Amino acid sequence: MDPIRLIIVGGAVIALLGASYLSYYGVGRASTDLAASTQSIRTGSSGSGGMFAAFGRIK
Amino acid sequence: MSGGALRSINCTSCGAGLSVLGGGRVLTHVCGYCGAVLDAQDAYKVLDSIGKRNHPDSPVQIGMTLTYEGVDFTVIGTLGMVERHRGSEWRWVEHQVFSPTHGYLWLNLEDGNLTFTRKVRDFDMRQWLSPASVERAETPPTRSYGGQKFRYYETTTARIDFMEGEFNWIPKLGETVKVVSLLGPDAMLELVESTREREVELSRLLPRDAVARQMGFDPAALGPARRHPLQAYVPLREEAFLRKAATYMTAAAAVLGLLFLMIPGRTVLDAPAVPLSDLPESYTFEVSNTAQITLVEFRTDFENQWAAFAAEILGPDGQPVVAGERAVSYYSGRDSDGNWSEGSRRSNFRFRPNATGLHRVRLELSDPGASNLIGTVALRIQQGKPTGFWLFALAVVSGLAGIALVARRALHQKSRFAGSDWTSED
Amino acid sequence: MPDTSVTCPNCGYGFDNLRPSTRMFDCPSCDTTLFRDGVALQPLGDHGEMHEYPMLFGLGDTITAEGVRFTVVGHARYDYGRGTWDEMWVENDRGQGAWVSIDEGDVAIQHPYEGNAGPRRSEPPSVGESFTYSGTDFTVTEADHARVVAVRGQFPEAIRVGDAHYFINASGPSGQLLSGEFWEGGHQWHDGTWLDPFTLRVDRADGSRP
Numbered sequence: 210m211d212p213i214r215l216i217i218v219g220g221a222v223i224a225l226l227g228a229s230y231l232s233y234y235g236v237g238r239a240s241t242d243l244a245a246s247t248q249s250i251r252t253g254s255s256g257s258g259g260m261f262a263a264f265g266r267i268k
Numbered sequence: 269m270s271g272g273a274l275r276s277i278n279c280t281s282c283g284a285g286l287s288v289l290g291g292g293r294v295l296t297h298v299c300g301y302c303g304a305v306l307d308a309q310d311a312y313k314v315l316d317s318i319g320k321r322n323h324p325d326s327p328v329q330i331g332m333t334l335t336y337e338g339v340d341f342t343v344i345g346t347l348g349m350v351e352r353h354r355g356s357e358w359r360w361v362e363h364q365v366f367s368p369t370h371g372y373l374w375l376n377l378e379d380g381n382l383t384f385t386r387k388v389r390d391f392d393m394r395q396w397l398s399p400a401s402v403e404r405a406e407t408p409p410t411r412s413y414g415g416q417k418f419r420y421y422e423t424t425t426a427r428i429d430f431m432e433g434e435f436n437w438i439p440k441l442g443e444t445v446k447v448v449s450l451l452g453p454d455a456m457l458e459l460v461e462s463t464r465e466r467e468v469e470l471s472r473l474l475p476r477d478a479v480a481r482q483m484g485f486d487p488a489a490l491g492p493a494r495r496h497p498l499q500a501y502v503p504l505r506e507e508a509f510l511r512k513a514a515t516y517m518t519a520a521a522a523v524l525g526l527l528f529l530m531i532p533g534r535t536v537l538d539a540p541a542v543p544l545s546d547l548p549e550s551y552t553f554e555v556s557n558t559a560q561i562t563l564v565e566f567r568t569d570f571e572n573q574w575a576a577f578a579a580e581i582l583g584p585d586g587q588p589v590v591a592g593e594r595a596v597s598y599y600s601g602r603d604s605d606g607n608w609s610e611g612s613r614r615s616n617f618r619f620r621p622n623a624t625g626l627h628r629v630r631l632e633l634s635d636p637g638a639s640n641l642i643g644t645v646a647l648r649i650q651q652g653k654p655t656g657f658w659l660f661a662l663a664v665v666s667g668l669a670g671i672a673l674v675a676r677r678a679l680h681q682k683s684r685f686a687g688s689d690w691t692s693e694d
Numbered sequence: 695m696p697d698t699s700v701t702c703p704n705c706g707y708g709f710d711n712l713r714p715s716t717r718m719f720d721c722p723s724c725d726t727t728l729f730r731d732g733v734a735l736q737p738l739g740d741h742g743e744m745h746e747y748p749m750l751f752g753l754g755d756t757i758t759a760e761g762v763r764f765t766v767v768g769h770a771r772y773d774y775g776r777g778t779w780d781e782m783w784v785e786n787d788r789g790q791g792a793w794v795s796i797d798e799g800d801v802a803i804q805h806p807y808e809g810n811a812g813p814r815r816s817e818p819p820s821v822g823e824s825f826t827y828s829g830t831d832f833t834v835t836e837a838d839h840a841r842v843v844a845v846r847g848q849f850p851e852a853i854r855v856g857d858a859h860y861f862i863n864a865s866g867p868s869g870q871l872l873s874g875e876f877w878e879g880g881h882q883w884h885d886g887t888w889l890d891p892f893t894l895r896v897d898r899a900d901g902s903r904p
Contacts, residue, residue, distance in 0.1 A: 213506050221517045224662055228521060231658035232528050235561030238655045240617040244591045291798045292777020309776045337892055368748045370891045371799015389869035389888045 279304055280312045289331065289344040290366045290434040298345070298439075300330070300432040308434065318441045321430050324348030326361040326377050327480070327489035330433045334365070334375065334483050336384055336474075341365040343375065347439060348430030364435050372436040374469075380493035382474040385458070388413070391468040397448050397459055399423045408690045411450055411457065413470075418450035418457045421497060422689040451497050451684060473498035497687055501680040507673060514670035518663050525659030533563065533650035537629070541567075541644035544575060548632030549647075555621045557651045564629070565616040565648045570598040573643050576634035577615075584625030592617035593634050596645075618653070702728065703735050713767065715789055716848040727845055729852050742844030742855040744771055749780065750796055750891055753847045754899030759794065759803045759889055762786050766794075768847035772840040774861075783849050791850060793884065801891050802871055804884040812883035818862045818876045825864070832864035832872050 231237070275288040277297075281304035286297060290308075297306045298318065305316040324346070332343045345364035350357060360378035362385075367373075374385040395411055397420075402409060408420040427444045448459040458469040473496055480487035504510065537553035555562070566577045574597035583589045594617060600609035621627070631647050699710045707723035712730075720727045720741040727738040751757055755766050768783035779797035793804045813827045824833045841858045859877040866872070871886030 214509055217506065217510060217513050221513050221666075224666075225517065225520055225524070225659075228658040228662040229524060229528075232525065232656060233654045234559055235618065235620070235653065235655045236658070238561060238618060238657055239620050240592060242592075243617060243619060244593070245588055293798050339892075366798075368798060369750045386892075391868065393867040 277312055280306060281314050281317065287331065288434070289342050290364075290372075290436070291368055293372065293436045294344070294366075294434045296435045296438050298431040298433060298435075305431070305438075315438075316440075318431055321348075323432070324359065324361045324430050325491075326363070327485040328361070328363050328375065328377060328483065330363075332483045332485075334479055336373075339367050339370045341367045341370075341373065341375070343433075345433030345435045346430070347428055347435075349426045350429045351424055351426050353425070359429075364433065366434075375474075376471070377490060379496075380476070380491040381496045382476050382479055382490065383456075383471045383496075383498070384474055385469050385471040388468050388470050391457075393466065393468075396466065397450070398461070399446055399448060402448060406692075408688070409450075413452070413457055416452045416455075418452040419685070420688070420690055421449045421451040421456065421685065422687070423448050451688075454498065454500070456498060471498075473500075495683075495687075497684045499684075501677060503677070504673070507677075511670055511673045514666045514673065517666040518670060521659045521663035521666060525656035525663060528654040528659060529656035531652075531654050533560075533653040535648060535650050536562075537647060537649035539631075539647040541569065541646040542631075543641075543644050544633065545641045547636070547645070548630055550628060550630045551647065552626055552628050553649050555624050555627050555651065558621045558624055560620075560652045560654065561618045562621055563616055563618050563648075563650045563653045564592060565614060565650070566594055566596055566631075567646045567648055568596050568598070568613045568643055570596060570613050570643050572599045572601075573597070575643070575645075577645060578632055578634045579617075579647065580630045580632075581619070582628045582630075583621075583623050584627065585623070586628075589621065589623075589627065590619045592619070700730075700735060702726075704728075704737055713785065713789070713848055715785065715791060715850045716767075717850055718845075718852045719768075719848040720846055727854065738852065738854050740855055741846065742771070742842070744769075744844035744846060750801065750894065751782070751896045751898075756897040756899075757784065757794070758895040759784075759792075760887065764792065764794075766847075767791070768845070768849040770842060770846075770849070770853050771844045773843045774838045774840045776838075778843065783847070794889070799891050801889040801894060802886045803889055804871070804873060804886040807883045807885060812885070813872065813874070815874075816876075816881050818860055818874060818881075819864070821862075827872060830866045830870055832866050832870070834862050834864045836863040837861070 276285050277288055278284065279286055279299040279302060281299060282302035284299060284301040286299060294308045296315070297308045297312060298304070299306065303318040303320055304314050305318065306312040307315050326346065328343055330343050330346060334341055342365060343363050344366045347362040347364070348359070349362055350359050360376060363375040365373050365375050376383045376385060391413055397409055397411060402420060402423060410417055410419045412418070424447045425444055426447060428439055428441055431439050431441065443462070445460055445462045450457045454472065456471040458471060460467045460469060476490060476493055477487040480490060536555065537551055539549070539551050542549050564579055568575070574595065576593060576595045578591060578593045580591040581589045594615035596613065596615045597611040598609070598613045599611060600607065602608070629647065629649065631645070699708070700712060701708050702721045702724060704721065704726050705724035707721055709719070712719065716730065718727060718729050718738065725741050727741045729736045729738050751766060753766050753769050757764055757766065764784035764786050766782050767785050770781045770783070771778055772781060779795060782794045782796065783791060784794050785791040795802050795804060813825070818837060819825055819834050821834050821837045824831055826832070838861060839858060840861050842853055842855050845853050845855060859875045861876070862874050864872040869888050871888065873884045873886055875882045
C-alpha cells in the first residue's frame with residue numbers, strides 16, 4: 210500500500226480511537242451550569258458557605 | 269495511396285513550389301502563395317482561387333508532425349474558421365493532418381486549446397440531432413455513443429474564411445456547416461451537417477504544452493488557454509480512497525457513538541419516588557469510578573406541572589463536590605389535532621467525581637414556595653456513563669468531508685457545461 | 695486434399711506451408727505467380743512491383759476483426775488511377791477467409807456474398823445513386839476502375855497482375871458497407887464493415903508491438 214494511503218488509514222484510526230477515548234471518558238461533557246453548593250444556587254452566590262453546606266441531613 | 273517519397277509540385281497558377289505531404293486521397297491543394305485552388309486528382313488544374321488572404325493566427329505550420337495515440341501525423345492543410353452571431357465573431361483554426369496508416373484527421377486550435385478530431389463511422393444516424401430539434405427540446409438532449417453518454421453542449425454555424433494546403437475533400441470559401449456538439453466524459457461528439465452530407469466526429473483535448481513542444485513551437489504562441497469543457501477533472505491524490513475512508517469512518521463513528529450512548533452505566537443510587545411535599549430528602553451512594561461521567565437524574569411523574577430541583581452532592585470528606593439545579597416541566601392535553609405534549613418528565617446533569625468513597629446527595633426544591641407540591645420525584649445516579657458526543661461529532665465531520673469530496677467532483681462536472689449555449693427559455 | 699508441399703515449376707523453390715484454400719500464390723524466389731489446378735502448378739506471370747509503404751499490418755500479421763482472429767495470408771495491391779489501395783486476404787484458424795481492404799486509414803473487412811445472396815443488380819449503379827438492400831438504404835460514394843499491380847502471399851482464387859475490374863462502394867446510414875466488383879462476364883458483391891485503425895488489434899508476425 211503506498212505511503213499516503215497508510216497515512217489516511219492511520220489518521221482515520223487515530224481519529225476513531227481518539228473520539229472513542231473522549232467519548233468513553235466523557236471529556237468536556239460534564240454539565241457546565243453547576244454550582245459548588247445549593248447555597249450558591251439559592252442565594253446566587255458561588256462557593257460554599259453557611260451551615261447547610263457543612264453537613265447533610267439524613268432522614 | 270500515393271506511390272512513394274516526399275514529392276513537390278509547382279502551382280499551375282503562379283509556379284510556386286508546393287510540398288505534397290498528403291496521400292492519394294487528397295482531392296484539393298490550395299496554393300499558400302496565390303490562393304489558387306488546385307485539383308490534386310487532375311494534374312493540379314486550377315478549380316478556383318481564394319486570392320491572397322491573411323493567414324489565421326496559429327503557430328501550427330504545414331509540415332509539422334505530432335504523435336497521437338502512438339501514430340505519427342503530418343499537418344497538411346489549414347482552414348481559418350469563423351462564426352458570426354448577433355454582432356459577435358468567434359475565430360478558430362482547423363488543420364488537416366495525415367497519416368499513411370490512419371488516414372485524415374484534424375488538429376484544431378481554439379482559445380488556446382488544441383483538440384484532435386476524427387471521423388466516426390458507426391454512429392447510428394437515426395439518432396441524428398438537428399439544431400431545430402435542439403430548439404424544441406425541453407431539456408438538453410443526450411445521445412449515446414461507444415458506451416458513453418453525451419449531453420448537448422452547443423450549436424455552431426461555421427464558415428471557412430481561409431484555406432491553404434491539402435484536403436481530402438473540396439473546401440469552398442464561405443461554405444457553412446452546422447455543428448451540434450454534445451459533451452461526453454472525455455470527448456466531444458460533433459454532428460456536422462453541410463449542404464451535401466452528414467458526418468459524425470469525435471474530438472479530444474490534447475495536452476497543450478507537450479504537443480506544442482513536440483511540434484516544435486513555444487506553447488505560449490498558442491495564446492492563453494481558456495477553460496475547455498473537456499479539461500479533465502483533477503482529483504485529489506487518492507481521492508477515491510479518501511472518499512471510501514470517509515464513508516467507513518462516518519459509519520464506524522456513528523455506530524460506535526450509538527453503542528456508547530446505549531451503555532447503561534452502573535446505577536449507584538435508585539431512590540424510590542418521594543412526594544414533592546416530603547422534600548428535602550438525603551441519600552448516600554458509593555463512588556468507585558472517578559474516570560468517567562456520573563449521571564444524576566431527576567425522574568418525575570409530573571402531569572401538567574413544573575418544578576425546579578436542586579441536588580447537592582457532598583464528598584466523603586463532607587465537603588460539597590457539586591450542586592446542580594434542573595427544571596422539570598411536563599404538560600399534555602388533547603386538541604382538535606389530537607394529543608399533544610410539551611417538555612419532559614425527566615432531567616439530569618452530569619459531573620465528574622473527584623474522590624471515591626461514600627457520597628451524600630441532598631435533593632430539594634430550589635424554590636419551595638413557587639412549586640405545586642403534588643407529584644413525585646425519584647433520584648437516580650449512574651456511574652461510568654460514556655457519551656456518544658465525540659464519536660457523533662467525528663461522524664459528522666467525516667460525513668461532511670465525504671460530501672465535500674463528492675461535491676468537488678460534482679461541481680467540476682457542472683462547470684464543464686458552463687460554456688454551453690443551452691437556455692431553457694424560448 | 696491438396697498437397698501442402700510443392701515445388702515451383704520455374705525455379706524449384708520448395709513450399710511447405712500452403713493452405714488448403716490456396717489456389718494461387720507467389721514464389722518469393724523467382725517472382726512469378728503460380729496457379730494451383732488440382733495437383734498441377736501453372737505459372738501465371740510476374741508478381742508485380744510492390745512499393746514499400748507504411749501499412750497498418752502486413753503479410754504474416756494477425757488481426758482481430760469482428761471478434762475473430764485472422765492471419766494475413768495474401769496481399770494484393772490495386773491501382774485506381776488516383777492512387778492505390780491494398781486488399782488483404784485473411785483467414786481464421788478454421789480456414790474461413792475474408793478480404794480486408796486498407797486505404798489510408800479506411801479499413802474495412804468484406805465478405806463476398808455467396809450463391810443467390812447479395813443485391814440482384816449485375817450492372818453497377820452510379821455515384822450518388824441510392825438503392826435498398828436487405829432493408830437498408832445505401833448510397834454509392836465511389837466508382838472507378840481498378841487494376842491489380844502486385845500480389846504477394848496466398849489467395850483462394852486466381853488474381854493476375856494486370857487484371858482489371860470496375861468497382862463501386864456504397865455506404866449505409868450507420869457505417870454499413872456494400873461494395874461491388876464488375877468485370878467482363880461476372881460480378882461479385884461484398885458485405886462490409888468498417889474497422890477502426892486506432893482500436894484494431896494487430897499482432898505482428900515478428901512478435902513486436904505495432
